Amino acid sequence: MAKLGGSLAGSRELTTWLAALDRFAGPLILVPGGGAFADTVRAVQAKMRCDDAAAHRMALLAMEQFGVALASLWPRLACVATPAAIRHALRRNEVACWMPTLMVLDSDLPKSWEVTSDTLSAWVAKKLGAKKLLLIKSVDTGSKLHVGVAELVNTGMIDPLFPQHAAKSGAEVFIAGPGWLASAASILMQGQVPGTRVRVA
Secondary structure, eight states, X not given: OEEEOGGGTTOSHHHHHHHHXXXXXXXXXXXXXXXXXXXXXXXXXXXXXXXXXXXXXXXXXXXXXXXHHHXXXXXXXXXXXXXXXXXXXXXXTOEEEEOOHHHHHTSOSOSSTTOOHHHHHHHHHHHHTOSEEEEEOSSOOOSOSEEEHHHHHHTTSSOTTHHHHHHHHOXXXXXXXXXXXXXXXXXXXXXXXXXXEEXXX
């Protein structure tokens, strides 16, 4: 499973990441971030003063908007909302782009800005039994082979709720920025995951 940061929308790196992910030797589920789409929701909430529950729902739709845009750039990407639809897409050798609104609104997750696309990727990784989770960012974490999840929270790279959901998922977590792009395709072709390993525990 890979979460593609919304901050990559419109970047030079986006199409390179999509081409690299398309080389992955195995089934792949993509979680789209919110990025500029979610930033628009924040701005609208400030102007309209709608509550956090409404903004949460709009932010989920913002992730879906990014997913729809990605599907127009990546022919193998299928926008799907349920575990059954995800499994069907994978059987068809498609990359499943998770549309989160249906599953998340039916969950007990907080309906607030505390829940970002990073946390949602860990949450759905548990739901779907994903063994590995790659967080693709627009910035690098440095040259370390491993990084602690607390350090990522402290630097603002991931949200405070991510660690608990990542731990519950049982998935191996990796984080990758632009520095991994040159080698990402070859690593993914081998069925491996590029990025710095994140120590969740």
